[in-house]
Every structure is written in structure tokens, then in C-alpha cells.
Amino acid sequence: MKKSVVLIVFLIVLSACTKEPVNTKISGGVFGTFYEVTYHSEGNEKYNTQFDSLFAVINRSMSNYQPDSDISKLNRHEIDVVDDHFVNVFVGAKQIFKDTKGVFDPTIGILVNAWNFGSEKNLKPLDSVKVDSLMQYVGFNRLLLSGNTIRESYPRPYIDFNAIAKGYAVDVIGDFLVSKNIQNFMVNIGGELVARGSNVESKKGWTVGIENPNYDGSQTFDKVFVLKDEAMATSGTYRKFKTDENGNKYAHIINTKTGYPTKTKILSASVITKNCMLADGYATALQAMGVEGVKQFMARHKELKGYIIFENENKEYESLGFNNFPE
Numbered sequence: 001m002k003k004s005v006v007l008i009v010f011l012i013v014l015s016a017c018t019k020e021p022v023n024t025k026i027s028g029g030v031f032g033t034f035y036e037v038t039y040h041s042e043g044n045e046k047y048n049t050q051f052d053s054l055f056a057v058i059n060r061s062m063s064n065y066q067p068d069s070d071i072s073k074l075n076r077h078e079i080d081v082v083d084d085h086f087v088n089v090f091v092g093a094k095q096i097f098k099d100t101k102g103v104f105d106p107t108i109g110i111l112v113n114a115w116n117f118g119s120e121k122n123l124k125p126l127d128s129v130k131v132d133s134l135m136q137y138v139g140f141n142r143l144l145l146s147g148n149t150i151r152e153s154y155p156r157p158y159i160d161f162n163a164i165a166k167g168y169a170v171d172v173i174g175d176f177l178v179s180k181n182i183q184n185f186m187v188n189i190g191g192e193l194v195a196r197g198s199n200v201e202s203k204k205g206w207t208v209g210i211e212n213p214n215y216d217g218s219q220t221f222d223k224v225f226v227l228k229d230e231a232m233a234t235s236g237t238y239r240k241f242k243t244d245e246n247g248n249k250y251a252h253i254i255n256t257k258t259g260y261p262t263k264t265k266i267l268s269a270s271v272i273t274k275n276c277m278l279a280d281g282y283a284t285a286l287q288a289m290g291v292e293g294v295k296q297f298m299a300r301h302k303e304l305k306g307y308i309i310f311e312n313e314n315k316e317y318e319s320l321g322f323n324n325f326p327e
Helices: 002-017 048-062 070-075 084-099 106-114 128-135 162-179 276-289 291-300
Strands: 024-030 033-039 143-146 149-152 185-189 192-196 206-211 221-227 230-236 241-243 249-251 266-273 305-311 317-322
Touching: 024 048, 033 048, 033 162, 048 070, 048 084, 048 162, 084 143, 084 162, 084 276, 106 128, 106 162, 162 185, 162 192, 162 230, 162 276, 192 206, 192 276, 206 230, 206 266, 230 276, 266 276, 266 291, 276 291, 276 305, 291 305, 291 317
Parallel strands: none
Antiparallel strands: 024 033, 033 185, 143 149, 185 192, 192 230, 206 221, 230 266, 241 249, 266 305, 305 317
């Protein structure tokens, strides 16, 4: 009888020792899109509450959709002191603004709203006079940061961090997981990603994909590969655009030099780099550059891996990868 008990205990212990590791997956909605966090922790801890708290803090800092956020109050000229999250994104945005020579400019938000692509709806038709009058508020170079204080010249620019804040939120969740000694995870917010370590269930890096630019809303993939210890963001124009009377499609990304929606052949732009905030901002900038502009920019920035899908002169899809973007 004792031998039987010992054998049963041994089998239970052996089973416990050989049990395959399992990921924890938490998902939900945030920032008008979805989020999905997949990670492995020895104690199988769930961090739903902590994630929700971090998302709420970021929204209170940088959401143009919340009237009581720091960015909304700053745009109404009610405050000039902002929180640390705002400072982090401001510094990152300033780097991208300088690198892209103003192609990426968070103060273009006032035109984004005027063209009804943003958080505020405009019911009045736009003409060249109105666009020109709004362009006087555009210019990220006229905003300076001193500690946590934003100093601005007149007329005061309107700031919109929507093209970079989602990527920053990905980094914040990733940093939280690292603070909990979790080394294997992937954070995905609306297609903006950071992947660290390995997927313990598949025993390899994290498999990700770049969608084909399907105007009908269907989901197929142009490229699937493994992402490990890097961040990736993708900007696409094929789901948010306007069409003129001649059938020309104009992107939701506004040209920071003219104030008009960007007419571009680039349908999707992806960037892989060290953190998702920078990847998010650079992907948006690539979208607005045009194919030749992207070629020149990526030749100067070897620290970035890039990939674009565009429509050629025969209205066929082509793709280009830069700086060893994964095959």
C-alpha cells in the first residue's frame, strides 16, 4: 500500500515538473481600438487592473477626446505644466520632427480636425482661405519644453499626439511587465507592437504580420515573420481616406507644409526600432513622404528598419523593404 502511494505521489510530481508553460493573455478595448497583452509569469499573475490604470493615466495626459486631459487644457491655454508622460512623448515627437524636417508635426492637429479626421468635428466647408488661416497655428518648432513646463509662441499651436501616443502606451505596458520581472511578452495596441523574449508556448520569437491594404476591410497578410526584442508600428491610409470627384484618394495624414490631406501612393508603412513610440511616429512620417522620399530618408537612418506597400503607375501593389527589414 505504501509503495502505491509513493508511486502516485511520484507521478503527480513528475507531471508537475513536465507541465508545458502557458501564456497569460489579457485583452480589451482602449484608445478607440483593441489591446492584447500576452506574457508568461511563473505565478500566472493577471494585471488587468494595473493595465486599465495605466491606460487611464495616459488618457488623462494626452487624449484630445477627454476635455479634462492635460493636452486638452493646454490647447485651451488653461495650463502650461504637464505630467511626465506628456514630457516623454513631447521629447520623442521633437526628435522625429527634427529628423523628418517637419514632415511629422503634432501641431497639425488643428487641420486634422478641420478635415474631420480628428477628435473635433467641423461642420463648415473648408476653402483655401480657411486652410491658410489655420496654418498659422502649425509649427512644433514654436513649442519649447523646460522641465515640465511647455512654453509657446503666439499664435499658440494646437497639439495632437494621436500619431505617437498609442505607441508610447505600448512601451508603458512593456516597461510595467519588465518591472514585474516578466521577460517574455508581446504588447499589441491596435497593431502597434513590442515583443520581448520568446513565446514560451511556441518556443520561439513572437509571430507578427503586416496586413495587405484591403479596401474592403478583409484581413490578409502581405508578410509574416518573427519579431523579438524590438517594437513595430504600421501606418495605413487604406481605411481612413477621402476621395475627390476624380477618384483620387487622400490620406487622413495631413501635409504639414500645405494643410491639405496627403495624396500618396503609399498605402502602408511599417517601422521597426527600439521602442514603439518612435516606431509609431516614424511610420506616420513615412506615410506622408512619398516613395522617393522614403528611399532617401531610410538611406540616412540605418537605425530604422522600414517597409512600405504602395500602388505603382499601373495601379498594382508593390513593396519595398529597407535596412534589413525581416523577410
